[in-house]
Amino acid sequence: MTAINPSGSSLNHHILSVLVQNRPGVLARVASLFARRGYNIFSLAVAPAEDEGMSRITVVVDVDSAPLEQIVKQLFKLIDVVKISELDPRRSVERELLLATVRARAEQRSQIVELATIFEAKILAVGVDALTISLEGHPDKLDDFEELLDDCGIVELQRTGRVALPKLDRGAHLRAANTPNSPRGDKKGKVG
Template sequence: MSVGSAPSGPGQVVPMPLAGGTQARAGKRLRHHVVTLLVENKAGVLVRVAGLFARRGFNIFSLAVAPTHDPRFSRISIVVDVESAPLQQVVDQLDKLVNVVRITELHPLNAREAELLLVTVAADAVGRAQVIQLAEVFGAKVVDVGAQALTLRLASAPEAVDDFEEVLRPYGILELQRTGRIALPKLGPEA
């Protein structure tokens, strides 16, 4: 999937058949593709990447960036709205940035995705037990407790994070921060 010199281009998307029940939800997800960039860990690289999206009118849905295990490189995970521009054009333009070393384009069906959420929810003495119960169902951790609120942490698949956010909403979300999704390719049978 790396961007090489083959004229067919990188990251060819192969649509996979979906089971009927998951069709609607998957259809919504397919608007968004994750592009992960291995970039040189140098000053200004994030600005070059973000600037390219702005300049060319590509929409960024979310973005996460951190150094890799090799300190010379960072990995940027970008969720791209593929309705704003053809994915191939986004990838080809990113490939022209000198600091971008490798591009991996992940179809949502071929990716393991994760996202981290911190959320502070209104929870008085009455509601607290319910909120903690919901947190347990989703595998979230309570990281702070106040008289009228709880702060929870959830690291999970982005859809589970979406769902968690929804079930908490009726209790009153006071503050919320998501990291944006990160992703790695699913391991095939040969991996």
């Protein structure tokens, strides 16, 4: 995914934090809505949320494909979707995890280890001519790291997709998706 658009992700992409009831098929509902309406998902991460029975889906959407407002409203029509917040990258913390196996013959190894040290990445496994590295951090940092690793020769790569929460400073400002009926743009319940 970063290969498609390694640098400009923050421009065209918006982060939606979607709280859903954790029921069978909920991810399929969200995914098939995106497919059916022709919206592009850039990345997606799902896991149980703080409340029992709820999951949080962090989805990065490609806004070129449709107006964000329409995506949010259609998503909100899903019965299992409880709350949607659009996270402003300037007002949220974002993290992602990257795992990569890179080619590392003896003569290359120190160069890669040095790179890993600079990025504070971890070496998870060492093979005869390869290393498996993990890096956790802001997705932009991961993009940079991936680009540099690419020069060494990436054998396999897996990223988790970003997860995000609102920043706590400045009052944990959550910019919820706009509804036409609430000029201030805050949305408490679910409409539909």
